[in-house]
Amino acid sequence: MVDTKNIRASICKIGKLLYDRDLTDSSGGNISVRDGNYIYINPRRAGHDFQWEIDEDTIIVTDICKMPVIGEVNRISREAATHYYIYQNFPEINSVIHGHPFYMMAFGAAHMDIPPISEGTRAVLGNFPVTNVPEVVPGSIEQAEEIVKNFKKRRELDPGCPLICNIPFHGTFAAGETINDAFLYTEVANNCAKILIYRQSMFGNDPKADFEVHKHFTKEDFKTIEVSKDVCTPGYAYTDVFGRKTVFGSSGSSIGTEFSDISKRVTEEVLRQLKK
Ligand SMILES: [Zn+2]
Numbered sequence: 001m002v003d004t005k006n007i008r009a010s011i012c013k014i015g016k017l018l019y020d021r022d023l024t025d026s027s028g029g030n031i032s033v034r035d036g037n038y039i040y041i042n043p044r045r046a047g048h049d050f051q052w053e054i055d056e057d058t059i060i061v062t063d064i065c066k067m068p069v070i071g072e073v074n075r076i077s078r079e080a081a082t083h084y085y086i087y088q089n090f091p092e093i094n095s096v097i098h099g100h101p102f103y104m105m106a107f108g109a110a111h112m113d114i115p116p117i118s119e120g121t122r123a124v125l126g127n128f129p130v131t132n133v134p135e136v137v138p139g140s141i142e143q144a145e146e147i148v149k150n151f152k153k154r155r156e157l158d159p160g161c162p163l164i165c166n167i168p169f170h171g172t173f174a175a176g177e178t179i180n181d182a183f184l185y186t187e188v189a190n191n192c193a194k195i196l197i198y199r200q201s202m203f204g205n206d207p208k209a210d211f212e213v214h215k216h217f218t219k220e221d222f223k224t225i226e227v228s229k230d231v232c233t234p235g236y237a238y239t240d241v242f243g244r245k246t247v248f249g250s251s252g253s254s255i256g257t258e259f260s261d262i263s264k265r266v267t268e269e270v271l272r273q274l275k276k
Contacts (some may be wrong), residue, residue: 007040010057014097015042019052023186026051026101028138028171030077032089033179034094037063041083043075046091064088067229078139085144086163086175090151093163095179097142099186100171103193108132108166117213118195123222126161128154135168147173164189177222 011031018024018031026048032041043058060071064087066080067073077083083096107114113129118121131154133146150165164174164185172189176182203209234249 006056007035007179008059011040011042011059012052012054012056014179014183015046015052015054018097018099018185018186019047021187022102023190024052024101028079028098028100030079030083030098031179032077032080032083032087032096034064039064039066039084039087043071044077046077051219054144060130070171076119079143081139081141081149082144084139084147086151086173089148090163090175092177093175094177096173096175097179097182097186098171098173101186101193102189103197104130104166104172104190105170106197107193108168108170108172111168112203114166114189114193114196114216116192118188118192120269121192122217123225124184124188125164126158126219127216128157128161130164130166130172132166132168137171138167143167151175 005128007172011033015024015029018029019026023029024044024047029047029052030042030044032039034040039062041062042054045059046052046054046058058071060073060076061069062073062076063069063086066084067074071204079098082098104114107130111132113131114121115129116125116127131150133143133150136143136146147165147167151163154161154163154165162174162181162185164170164172171202172186174182174185174189176185199209199211203211232248236248238246238248240246
C-alpha cells in the first residue's frame with residue numbers, strides 16, 4: 001500500500017513498483033508530487049545507481065520554479081523540466097510519473113497510437129487513444145513543451161480526462177491528481193498495449209478473430225461501476241448466518257435489519273453508560 005500521507009515514502013514505493021513491473025528500467029524514470037507550494041522529486045539516476053531502492057531522505061524538495069528547499073537542486077532528476085512545466089500549466093495536477101513502460105514503448109517505436117480496448121483503459125483513460133509527441137531530446141525544454149501541448153489537446157477532445165502520452169523511442173509521461181492516479185494511468189495504458197501486442201501475435205492471421213469493440217460505453221455507464229448494487233433478487237431462499245431458513249426480501253428475514261437493531265441497542269447502552 002502506498003502511504004500517500006508520507007510523500008517521500010510514496011515516491012520511493014511507487015518507484016520500486018514501476019521498476020519491478022517493467023514500467024521503467026535502469027536507464028530512466030522519475031516521479032514527483034506537488035503538496036501545496038512544494039514539489040517533491042526523486043534524485044537523478046535512481047534506476048541506474050540504486051535500481052529504485054532509494055531512501056526517503058534522498059527525495060529533493062523545491063518550490064514550483066525548482067528553487068531548493070531540501071536537498072541539492074543539481075541532483076534533481078534529469079527530466080525535471082517536464083515535471084515542473086506540467087505543474088505550472090495544470091493546477092489540478094499533483095503528481096507526475098515518467099516511465100519506460102515496455103509495451104507502450106513498442107508502440108512509440110512505431111509512432112503508433114494506443115487505442116483503448118481494455119476495460120481498464122476505457123473506464124480509466126476514456127475513449128481517446130494515447131498519442132505520441134514528436135521526437136524530442138530527452139529532458140529538454142522542447143520535450144516539456146510538447147508534452148504539455150499533447151495534454152492540452154487531450155483535454156480539448158475530452159475535458160477532464162486523465163493525462164498520459166507516449167514519447168517515440170523513449171517512454172511515457174502521466175499526470176494525475178495523486179501519485180496513485182499517475183501510476184494507474186501508466187499501468188493500465190501499458191496493459192492495454194500488452195493486450196494489443198499479444199492479440200495481434202496470437203490472432204492477427206486468424207480470419208475468425210474479431211477485433212471490433214461491439215459496445216461503446218459512455219462515461220455515465222462506467223460511473224455505474226461505483227454504485228453499490230443489490231446482489232440478490234427478492235424471493236431467493238437461503239440459510240442465513242444464524243442457520244435459519246429464510247427468503248431474501250421477506251419481512252423479518254433481513255440480517256441487515258437484525259444487525260442494525262443490535263447496533264442501535266448497543267449504541268443506546270453505551271450512550272446511557274457515558275451519561276452516568
Ligand atoms: Zn526517460
